Structure formats: C-alpha cells, structure tokens
Amino acid sequence: MNSKRNTLLTTISFVLAIVFLYWLSANRLQHGMLVSVLQKGVIFALVAVSMNLLNGFTGLFSLGQAGFMSIGAYTTAILIIPVKSLDGVYYMNGVHPFIRAMKMLIADSPAFIQSVFPFIALLLGGLLAAGIAAIVGVAVLRLKSDYLAIATLGLSEIVRAIFSSPNFDQITNGSYGLNKIPNFPEMAWGLIPSLLTPFIVVGVCIAFILLLINSSYGRAFKAIREDEIAAEAMGINLFKHKSMSFVVSSFFSAIAGGLLAMYMRSIEAKTFSIPLTYDILLIVVIGGIGSVSGSIISAFLVTAAKEWWLRFFDQPLFFGDWQVPLFRTGFRMVIFSILLMVVVLVYRKGLMGSNEFSWDRLLGRFKRTGKSEGGRA
Amino acid sequence: MNNILLKTEHITMQFGGVVAVDDLNIEIPEGRITALIGPNGAGKTTAFNVITGGYQPTNGKVTFDGQVIGENYPRSKMKKIYNGTYRTLNEHQVINTPDKITRLGMARTFQNIRLFKDLTVFENVLIAKHCHIKAGMLRSAFRLNKAEELMMNQEADKLLHTIDLHMHRDEKASSLPYGKQRKLEIARALATGPKLLLLDEPAAGMNPKETEELALFIQEIKESFSLTIFLIEHHMDLVMNISDKIYVLDYGKTIAQGSANEVQNDPAVIMAYLGVEEE
DSSP, X not given: OHHHHHHHHHHHHHHHHHHHHHHHHXXXXXXXXXXXXXXXXXXXXXXXXXXXXXXXXXXXXXXXXXXXXXXXXXXXXXXXXOGGGHHHHTTTTOOOHHHHHHHHHHHHSOHHHHHHHHHHHHHHHHHHHHHHHHHHHHHHTTSOHHHHHHHHHHHHHHHHHHHHSGGGTTTTOGGGOBOOOOOXXXXXXXXXXXXXXXXXXXXXXXXXXXXXXXXXXXXXXXXXXXXXXXXXXXXXXXXXXXXXXXXXXXXXXXXXXXXHHHHHSXXXXXXXXXXXXXXXHHHXXXXXXXXXHHHHHHHHHHHHIIIIITGGGGSOOEETTXXXXXXSTTHHHHHHHHHHHHHHHHSTTXXXXXXXXXXXXXXXXXXXXXHHHHHHO | OOOEEEEEEXXXXXXXXXXXXXXXXXXXXXXOXXXXXXXXTSSHHHHHHHHHTSSOOSEEEEEETTEEEEEEOOOHHHHHHOOOSXXXXXXXXXXXXXXXXXXXXXXXOOSSOOOOTTSBHHHHHHHHHGGGOOSOHHHHHTTTTHHHHHHHHHHHHHHHHHTTOGGXXXXXXXXXXXXHHHHHHHHHHHHTOOSEEEEESTTTTOOHHHHHHHHHHHHHHHHHTTOEEEEEOSOHHHHHHHOSEEEEEETTEEEEEESHHHHHTOHHHHHHHHOOOOO
16 A cells, blocks of 8 residues: 555656646746756766765775766767857867768758757767776776775876867867857657756666666675675676676766766866766765665755855845855855765765665654654644 | 595695695585584685685695686796695696686685675575576666566575575664574575585584584585585584584694594594693
8 A cells, every 4th residue: 555655656746846847947047046956966966876876886986977977078069069160169279070070971960860869979978988987997996995996086087188188189179178069959859848858868867777776786786885705705796797887887977977068068178077076976975875866865955055055155145234244255165065064964874874765754754753743732 | 425526636825935725635525514624723714715716726726516616836926935745747727716616506604704784684695696697787677587586586585484584584684693694694605506515614603502503404404405515613513513524624734534533533633622742
C-alpha cells in the first residue's frame, strides 16, 4: 500500500514539476533569476552525481571533474557554433579549415539532422572524455586515495592548459575562449521548449547512473569502496571496475560540461580551473557522499544560495540614515561560507548521509514533528 | 587415492632480505581438510597470500586444479640477494591477480574480518556472485539480464538459508555479532562457488564453545558444498579435531607434516611451540 502511495506521490510531483517548467518557460522573462538558477542547478546536479559515482560509490577520490567538463564543453561548443559566427569568434587567429569545412557540411545537412545535432555534439563530447578517461585511467587508477586526487587534479589542469595554449588557437581559440554558443535547443519539433532541455537531458543521465548503481556492477563498485582487498578476493577485477566507474563518470561530467557551455553561451579555459572542481566537491559533500538524491538536492540549494538568495548581502543596506556595515559586493560569499560551516557542523555526513530520498522518510519526519508539537500543546 | 587439488612446489617468499616462507611444498587432496599451523610470524598468512595471488612468490610454483596459477623465479635485483634454500631450475613466470584465481574456484576468508561493513548481509553475499556475471555493464544497467539477476538473488537467498543467517538478511554486516560476522565471511566466500576454501584463522577471538560450533560448521559446509578446505589456525583443538593432514611451519620452514597424532608428538613441533628446555 505504501509503495502504491509512493508511486502516486512520485508521479504527481513529476507532473507538477513539468507543468511548473512549462509555466516558467511561458513566463521566463519575469523570472530570469529563477530560470538561470534552476538550469545551472540541474547542470551541477549531473556533475555532482557523476562525481558521487566515483567518490561516493566506488571510493575513488578523484578531483578531475573540471577537466572532463571542459572537454565536453569545448567539444560541444566547437561543434555547435553556427558557421556565420565563426569569423566573429575566431577573430584573432582564424579558424582551422577542417572545422569550417565540417560546419559547412552540417549547415547543408537536412533539417532533421540539424535539429538533433546539438545532442550529437553533447554525445561526442561525452565519448571523447570517456575515451580520454579510459586511456588516462590505465596510469592514474593504479594510485590510491590522496595520490589519485593529486594525479586527477593535475590531469584537469593539463587539459585546461592545453585548451588555452596558443598552439591550438585555431581550434580552441586559445585564451580568448569561445562565444556565440547557441542556447539549449528545442526538442521534439518545438513541443518541448528549450528551457526544459537541460532538465530532460540531465534526467535521462541521472536515471542511467541510478540504474547502474543499483545493478550488479554498482554493487561491485560499492564493494571496492568498502574494502578493495576483500573485493578482489571475491573475484572482482579491481582495475576493470574502477576504470568503468571512471569512464562513466567522465562521460557524464562531459555531458554536463556541454550543457554548461550552452547555458553560459561563452566559455574560456579559466572557467574550468580548480575552483570549479571544488564547487562540485562542495555540492557532493553537502549533499552526502554516497547519496544521489543528496547531490541533486544540494546542487540546487548551493547554486540558489550562492547566486540568488544571498544576493541582498551584496547591496548596501540602510536603516533610515544608518548604513549597515559590511553590506557590499562580495559579502554574500562570507555569509555563504559561514552557512556552509554551520551546515557541515550540523549534518556531519551531509544533508542525506548515504541514504536516498524516500517519501516514507519525508512523511515520517512530518508526522514526527506534528506529534511532538501536539504533545507540547 | 584422491587427486591433488592444490599443490605448491618450492614456494619461497622473500621480502627484502627476510625469507618469510622458505621452500614450502604442500599437497592438498580433494575433499579433505588440510591445516597449516605454526607459531606467530611463522609465515602462514604469507603462504596464504602467495597461494591466493595477493603476493607473487619470489620462487616456486602453485598449481591449482591442474593449472599453474602462479610461478616465479628470482629475477633482477632479487637474483643477487636471494636467500632461499631452493635454487630454481626452469625460469618460468605466471602471474594471476587474486580476482582471477577466485574465479577459477578458490575462495578465502581473512584473519581480521574484511566484510563490506556498510552493506547488508544479503548484499555481501550477492556481491560475491558478481564475479561470474555474464552480462556487460550496459546490459546489466538496463536490466536486460533479468534472468541472471534473478538467479543471483535466489542463490544468495538460498545460501543465507543454508548457513542460517537469513534472519539477518537486511541488517548491516557490521551490526552482526562477532561469531556471525565470521560465518558471513565464510558464506560470502562460498557464494563465489569455490572448489577450495581457504580459511585464515577462522576461530580467532572465539571462546571454546564457539570454536566447537565452528568445527561442526566447517565439517557441515565441507559436506554440503563438496569442498576441499585449507585452514590456518592457532586453536589446536580445532585443528587436531577436524584436519586430515597438518603442516607445521616455523620461521618460514616446514618443520613437520602428517596426521594430528604424528604432528603432536613430533619433537621439532613441541620445541617450536614450547621453546627449548633448558638443562
């Protein structure tokens, strides 16, 4: 009976979310901040979940997420910048003839291919990152814990340095970065407006990660996290499974990177430097290492708090003639950091620990608080 | 005569200048219980690790079920500092990782219990079933191997019933009492479908009553899963009661072998355990 109720609740909230997004899409001009926070939040949710797959479920402490995101972002951006904007984007160094030829080819292709091409670009970015992860993994995955973190962090910096190096400026436009990247495409011939696209792409990706985590391979990942030696003694090939997790995680990080490129409309290598990885790590830790729903919830909360809810700390505040001290640009980050410390102190294991969201738990919490209040009265 | 399931020939394991195991020759006949005993630091666990692939031996050969699963000879730097008794004749090398050896049909438990602590009892057993999975990652993620998955689940449940842990099915492994954690570790090893089960001090930290129960349990599973068992143990009662053949190790060297009675009365064994009597 409970499971029936839970399915019903899930369906209702799902439908409500979609209706809300359609409504938002119709009124996006009045709610610009909400739209951008939600879109950025959902993109970070995907990176956080893919980082969690690696850090929380396989126990590999990797800090290479930003690097793989940048691979996805650059691949997607280079592929989808329209031909007519090429000269404007590559105004300093000119564009590589191969890229131009490829773009002409795409521009001449049938309308259907053009409409799905952004998704193909995302996929290609993901596959490229996955391929690089598979190759790099051979060397890097032999390392453990902190050493792996250092190696992957270095990897991510190498990728960034390559993207901004002048040697590739006809492809990546060097330190000028890429702009004029088209926004999210519409889906299903305009039935699904472009605002919904990132939510759908991320939804599909996270659904896959969830399926993987709950499959036999996901259990093997968890076994490696719990005890490598025991896992190996139980017949689990450590390298093969670590590599799998690394490749899948990199693939989805790159997809998120591609979405981020579409969201930001312009990217440069600096966007994907170390602080980005720490932002994602922060989301994972706040949400709970080893909890997919925790990562998703915390991605939205952290993004909203950072970009939106704390905004007013940046504006000067007056009580009559008295100006409240400290309220100026940048102060919100101080408040944000203090809030983070409080959250980490109260929720030692993150908001969700290693548990997943469940209706029973949520309703149980309401019931409990309801009861205790009743008792007091 | 039973055929030999596991055979080690001249196994030598040297760490730097220390020879932990020296020229160990063991034969484990199928369907029997063989034990390896010896004082602390005698090299028993090292021998175990060599057999299961955790360490690569410095010298010697391990044959399991007619297949060479590990072979090595002193090479490069080790050639100069090699201190073992046995000089190698043929220079072959065979390396297998522990997971591969497990899949060949050899499962082990650990001296200090190594369960997947945060996972449930059921998951612990189910994970051990993963090693024989046929579906790839994508097929498994998209649940295209329903029949296989169902079979793994059923087998894990059946195993938990057989060894009487089913009432704890959904509890965390770390919440079980000590004795049951030991049992679960054995169950997990059994779930990989082994021919040979290696138990590393299964009675460590158990009182005499629990040890007695364990002896019965080991004999039970040996019959019901038609296993061959190789165990390391400190508890002499356990070893003497259930083993068909005993090897005694001291300072890496085999000092005695034979049945329980033979070993018990061997002067070298008594000396190793009790020390030399002074004049």
